[in-house]
Amino acid sequence: MLPMNRRRNEDTRMDAGGFAIAGRRIAADHAALVVAELGQNHNGSLSLAEQLIDAAAWAGADAIKLVKRDLDSELSREARSRRYDSRHAFGATYGEHRQALELSAYEHALLAARAWRHGLIYIETACDIASAAVLGELEVNAVKIASRDLKNLPLEYDEASRGKPVILSTGMAGLAEIDEAVDVVREAGPPFAVLQCTSLYPTPVGDVHLRSMVTLGSRYAVPVGFSDHTTGLLLAPVAVAMGAAIVEKHLTLDRSLKGTDHACSLEPDEFRQLVRQVRQVETALGRADKPVAEGVATVRAKLGRSLVTRVPLAAGTRIEEPMLVLKCPGDGLSWLDRQRVVGRRLKRDLAADEKLKLEDVF
Structure with a gap:
């Protein structure tokens, strides 16, 4: 039984101007939702995950995101038994490595409660249908379809059918594949946003293609955003200036920690600076009717x-x-x-x- 620490569901209805996640408006004309992507930067430690949530709140993030896997559902026997010799490995085989990084459903529930106590929106990615069911019990505020699963249409439909707002990441797909995914989500019916992303860690600046975000917005007539895997602070604020309703950046307590995502993550003081820059950009965008400033x-x-x-x-x-x-x-x-x-x-x-x-x- 999961702890009963659920957050009250709030309006998520979508219209031409956007939709809401836990009462927070997701639209280009609203302050961008800044998501601290924790992923598995907790390295399988509940304590480290709790510290990351605390750091995200301190840094001014609006939301945090975690990942849930059921390894029997996600990985074939061959994949689980494959030797894993990476310097970032937490086990001798890929299955052992993944298992070492996994938190239990109970621990995810504890983390959801911690995020909500901080006033943070709680977003999760499910890597398989079994994990999607777990997240359904948690009553997460929104679900994110990972770039690797954009073509996993059965999983996508299952998650979208649960009624939570959906965030689609597109880091491994072209427009034709995104069209298929968007059709599935539209059929299921929840409000959704689409993120421009490039699944390279870190992403070279020349592979970011922020103009693609604008294309996604005009093509699908939904809010868009940017999942940033570059190093540094520059591009998330730029994306906001170009109309991003959501920006997502990995957060770590220490970039030198073992694990593949830490190197392209921001540390808490850097993430805090990123949030400030995003808010400064939003302030600078101002009004469209060319007012004359006081003074x-x-x-x-x-x-x-x-x-x-x-x-x-x-x-x-x-x-x-x-x-x-x-x-x-x-x-x-x-x-x-x-x-x-x-x-x-x-x-x-x-x-x-x-x-x-x-x-x-x-």
């Missing part, structure tokens, strides 16, 4: 231009345009205002370079 009027008065006399003019002179020139400061009549004075007569004498005012003419 600009003072700058314009100092640096702008006003109509002044080009030469001395006597009272009674009929003003003609060649008599006027624009000079700083800009707190007087503008060039467009010349129509209000040209053709009218001066009430008083004006010296050269003297600012012209409406009350000077009749």
Whole structure:
């Protein structure tokens, strides 16, 4: 029996402008959902996983994501028994390696409760239908279809049919394959988003293709995002500037730890900086109606231009345009205002370079 620490389900209905995960709006016109991808950076340790969740909350993440596997369902006997000689191996065979990294369903439930206490959205990837059933009992806030399973349509349909919002990752697929996956999710009916991703760890910058994210948004008319496997902080904020509603980045406590994902992960202080940069980009994006910022009027008065006399003019002179020139400061009549004075007569004498005012003419 799993611990009864479930988070209340909230509205997840989808419309043309997006949908909600646990009440958090997922849309290009809303603050991006920043996901700390924990994956298996816990190295099979519940304590390390708890520390990662605490670090994600401290860093300002909106959500965390974990991975659940049932090895009997996921791996063939041949795959489980294959020798695994990687320097990142946690076992002599691939099956032993994977088993060492796996947390129990009970431990996943404890981690979900910890995330929710921090106010974090809890997302999981199920690697097989048996694990999807476990996550169904946990009542996770959303499920993510991993890039490797985009063509695993039976798993995809099973997860999408459970009613939770779905996040599709596309790191190993072209548009034709993504079309098939999107059709399956649409048939099942949950709200969903699609992430641009490249399944190389780390991803060379030239293989990121952020413009593909824009293509995915226009092609499927759903919110899009970016799952970032590059090193450094640059590209997630760039993706937000291009319309990402979700950005995901791996989090580790220490990049030098054993494990394949640690090297392309951010440490907590770096992740905190990433979140700040994302929020700064969102603030900088601002409004689309070209507002004039507060304080600009003072700058314009100092640096702008006003109509002044080009030469001395006597009272009674009929003003003609060649008599006027624009000079700083800009707190007087503008060039467009010349129509209000040209053709009218001066009430008083004006010296050269003297600012012209409406009350000077009749």
